[in-house]
Each structure stands twice: as structure tokens, then as C-alpha cells.
Amino acid sequence: MKTKFNRWLILFATIFVNICIGAQYAWSVFALPLGKLFGWSGPVLALAFTITFATGPIVMICGGMLLDRKGAKFNIVLGGILWSVGLFLTGFISSPEALYVTFSVIAAVGAGIVYSGSIANTNKFFPDKRGLAVGLNAAGYGSGAMIVAPIASSLIISYGVLNTFKILGVAFLVIIMLCTLVIKSAPPGYKPEGWEPPAIAGKPGGSDKDWKQMLRDPLWYVMACMFAIAAMAGLMILAHASPIGQTMFKLEPQVAALYVSLIALFNMAGRVCFGFLSDRIGRPNTLSIMFALGAGMLFLLSNTTSSFMFGLAGAGIGACFGGAQAVFPSLVAENYGTKNIGVNYGVTFVAFGIAAYFGPMIAANVAKASNGIYTQAFYFAMILNIIGFVITFVYRLLDKKSKRVTANLSQ
Incomplete structure (x- = not known):
């Protein structure tokens, strides 16, 4: 007897879990209080954010392997525990090295294991609405900072930054464990009732490929370049949003935290809207729009002293960054199938890891050399977005050429 699933209820619970682990993106709210408490410099603090996301590819690949063997629920339980424990332990740190171990490794590994399971599971449950469903799932992750930033800012004022980490660690553990109930x-080969896959879906009939076959495809390398570029500008802004607001636009810490929430809101909205749009006009066309919009917003950010324009540009950049998190998992699934999506997306996530390493550190070092001014970093990211726009063509x-070859071979 065929088991029926309420896939929307599962997606809803998964979104709540991703909101918890999405608190990673609220890092800039914690950075300045930690710096003031311990006297740590901007690059020292930026390295915590960099390590957090630079380890992502390894974690995503390992998470994909766990997913294949144990299933999505195992990933979310294990990852949720590690994430929460890592945050709680961060409340006891007294050195940068301890911060890197607890927040950037233990907590980040947990978040990555959760995310790899949730993205792969959503791809499998929603083959008919992949862009929208993955976008909603990723929106939970992106909205974490929007929801957590003002809460964390208030907790920091009332209880201090270290106690805030402890409080959040306990709260997130309770929420995640309840959601796992x-x-x-998703069962192998799951199909929604009444839906049949198209005869030809994406590359070679949408056939399943493992990561070794994927890496032999030239199209993957183009896709990885686009992913790295799409992530770079967003990570620059997300890692430094609060310091940018305070140093360049003279915002008070709590006001800057609200701007972090605004950027996170559009990060979340971009995941849903661009994911939905990519179902309608195609992933490459959606990426072209995102790169063009991102370049325009970075140009605006580089040439304004207005806090309103800072919010507008940050929102646009956040939306484009969020859109990438919805579009690229769907692109991997369409090109290489869903059977190995956990590992395949983990391998593709190497591109995100490269962006996570270079983006925040470039911005931090530019600001350090320019008395808190990030303008040169914004111009650098703008040029990358222009290059990304060209790469979409x-x-x-390459995609058309691949499909022609496949069609000829099948005749």
C-alpha cells in the first residue's frame, strides 16, 4: 500500500528548523559586542564568519552522504543538536580560537548537516514545484537573521553577548526537536499524486548522475562560477551589515540591527520570488536578472551617503543572494537528477565556500585599510556581478549544445 505524505506540512516544519539555523546570518549583530568585550579586531571577527561558511562544502558533502544512508530526519536531528550545542558553548568563550571551534565549526557543521538534508528532501518531495518549494525552504534559512537579529540585539543589551548565545542555544534545540516530530x-522515486515527470527534463532526460559524472560535465564548472559570484556580494554585506551601517552611515547599534533584519527579509523574499520566477522563465534567465540587479545595487551602495539608500541597496543585494540559494539547488537537480542530489549539491557548494572565504575577508581588510570605508569592496563585487551576467550566456x-548532442545520440 502506497504511503501518503502531507508534503506541505513537512515543508512547513522544515522551514521552522531552517529559521533556527539561519541565525548564522545574524552574525554581524554579535560581532561588535564581542569585539568590544574582548578587544578583538574586525578581521579577527570576520574570520569567524568566513570559517563558518567556508567549511560549508565539506559539511554539505558529508551531510549528503549521511542523507543517502540515514535519511533527512536523521540529518536534521543530528545537525540540530550540534548547532544548538555549538551556540550554547559559544557562551563560554574567552579567545578567538574558542569562538572558531564552537561557533564556526561545531555550530556551523550542525547547520550544514541540517541544510543539506532539508534542501535534498524538499527537491525530492516537490519535483513539480521545485523552484517554489526549494525557495520557500531556503527562505526559512534566509529569514533566520531577520527574526533573530532584533531578538539577539535586545538580549545582548539585557544579558550580555555571551549569555545571549546560551539562551539561543537552548531555545533552538527545543524548537528543532519539536519540528522533527x-x-x-521522501521515499525513493516519490511522485505527487496526479503528476508525471516530463519526457525530457533538463539535461539528458533528467537522468541521475553521481558527483564523478557531474564533474566530467563542462557545464558544471560554468554553473559553479556563477554560484560563487552570486554568493560573493551577499556574503560581503551579510557579514558586515551592522558595522557598515554604524561606520559608513552613522547608525545606532539597534537601528543597524533593524537594517540587518531588512536585508534578511529581502534575502528571504528573494529565495521565494526568484525561485518561483525560475519555474516560470527558466533558471538562466532568472540568474541574468539577479546579476544585473546585484550590479546596480552595488553601484548605488558605492555612491551614496543616505541611510535610506543603504537600506535599499542592501535589500536588493540580499534578495539576489537569497535567490541564488533557491535557483542553484534546483539547477543541480534538473541537470543531474535527484537520486544523488545531497552529495551533488554538496560538491557544487564548494563554489559557495570559495565565496565565503574571500568575500567577508576582502571586505574586512578593505575597511581596515580605509578607516571603516567599504567602497572599494563594493566596486569589486559589482564587477564580479557584471562578469556573472556575461557567464549566463x-x-x-553550453546547455543548448549538450541537449543537441543528447538528442542526436538518442536518434
Whole structure:
């Protein structure tokens, strides 16, 4: 007898879990209080954010392997425990090295294991609405900072930054464990009732490929370049949003935290809107729009002293960054199938890791050399987005060529 699943309820619970681990993106709210408490410099603090996301590819690959063996629910339980424990332990740190171990390794590994399971499971449960569903799932992750930033800012004022980490660690553990009571793993070959897959879906009939076959495809390297570029500007802003607001636009800490929430709101909205749009006009066309918008917002950010324009530009950049988190998992699934999506997306996430390493550190070092001014970093990211826009046309050409070869072979 065929088991029926309420996939929307599972997605809803997964979104709540991702809101918890999405608190990673609220890092800039914690950075300045930690710096003031311990006297740590901007680059020292930026390294915590960099390590957090630079380890992502390894974690995502390992999480994908766990997913294949144990299922999505196992990933979310294990990852949720590690994430929460890592945050709680961060409340006891007294050195940068301890911060890197607790927040940037233990907590980050947990978050990555959760995310790899949630993204893969959503791809499998929603083959008919992949862009929208993955976008909603990723929106939970992106909205974490929007929800957590003002809460954390208030907790820091009332209880101090270290106690805030302890409080959040306990709260997140309770929420995640409750959500896992609802979450189920998608069965192999799951199809929604009444839906049949198209005869040809994406590359070679949408056939499943493992990571070794994927790496032999030239199209993957183009896709990885686009992913790295799409992530770079967003990570620059997300890692430094609060310091940018305070140093360049003279905002008070709590007001800067609200701007962090605004950027996170559009990060979340971008995941849903661009994911939905990519279902309608295609992933490459959506990426072209995102790169063009991102370049324009970075140009605006580089040439304004207005806090309103800072919010506008930050919102646009956040939306484009969020859109990438919805579009690229869907692109990997369409090109290489869903059977190995956990590991395949983990390998593709290497591109995100590269962006996570270079983006925040470039911005931190530019600001240190320019008395808190990030303008040169913004121009650098703007040029990368222009390059990304051009690469989308290369992707289209290679994709068409691949489909022609496949069609000829099948005749």
C-alpha cells in the first residue's frame, strides 16, 4: 500500500528548523559586542564568519552522504543538536580560537548537516514545484537573521553577548526537536499524486548522475562560477551589515540591527520570488536578472551617503543572494537528477565556500585599510556581478549544445 505524505506540512516544519539555523546570518549583530568585550579586531571577527561558511562544502558533502544512508530526519536531528550545542558553548568563550571551534565549526557543521538534508528532501518531495518549494525552504534559512537579529540585539543589551548565545542555544534545540516530530524523509522515486515527470527534463532526460559524472560535465564548472559570484556580494554585506551601517552611515547599534533584519527579509523574499520566477522563465534567465540587479545595487551602495539608500541597496543585494540559494539547488537537480542530489549539491557548494572565504575577508581588510570605508569592496563585487551576467550566456550556449548532442545520440 502506497504511503501518503502531507508534503506541505513537512515543508512547513522544515522551514521552522531552517529559521533556527539561519541565525548564522545574524552574525554581524554579535560581532561588535564581542569585539568590544574582548578587544578583538574586525578581521579577527570576520574570520569567524568566513570559517563558518567556508567549511560549508565539506559539511554539505558529508551531510549528503549521511542523507543517502540515514535519511533527512536523521540529518536534521543530528545537525540540530550540534548547532544548538555549538551556540550554547559559544557562551563560554574567552579567545578567538574558542569562538572558531564552537561557533564556526561545531555550530556551523550542525547547520550544514541540517541544510543539506532539508534542501535534498524538499527537491525530492516537490519535483513539480521545485523552484517554489526549494525557495520557500531556503527562505526559512534566509529569514533566520531577520527574526533573530532584533531578538539577539535586545538580549545582548539585557544579558550580555555571551549569555545571549546560551539562551539561543537552548531555545533552538527545543524548537528543532519539536519540528522533527513532523518531518519525514521522501521515499525513493516519490511522485505527487496526479503528476508525471516530463519526457525530457533538463539535461539528458533528467537522468541521475553521481558527483564523478557531474564533474566530467563542462557545464558544471560554468554553473559553479556563477554560484560563487552570486554568493560573493551577499556574503560581503551579510557579514558586515551592522558595522557598515554604524561606520559608513552613522547608525545606532539597534537601528543597524533593524537594517540587518531588512536585508534578511529581502534575502528571504528573494529565495521565494526568484525561485518561483525560475519555474516560470527558466533558471538562466532568472540568474541574468539577479546579476544585473546585484550590479546596480552595488553601484548605488558605492555612491551614496543616505541611510535610506543603504537600506535599499542592501535589500536588493540580499534578495539576489537569497535567490541564488533557491535557483542553484534546483539547477543541480534538473541537470543531474535527484537520486544523488545531497552529495551533488554538496560538491557544487564548494563554489559557495570559495565565496565565503574571500568575500567577508576582502571586505574586512578593505575597511581596515580605509578607516571603516567599504567602497572599494563594493566596486569589486559589482564587477564580479557584471562578469556573472556575461557567464549566463555562456551557460545557455553550453546547455543548448549538450541537449543537441543528447538528442542526436538518442536518434
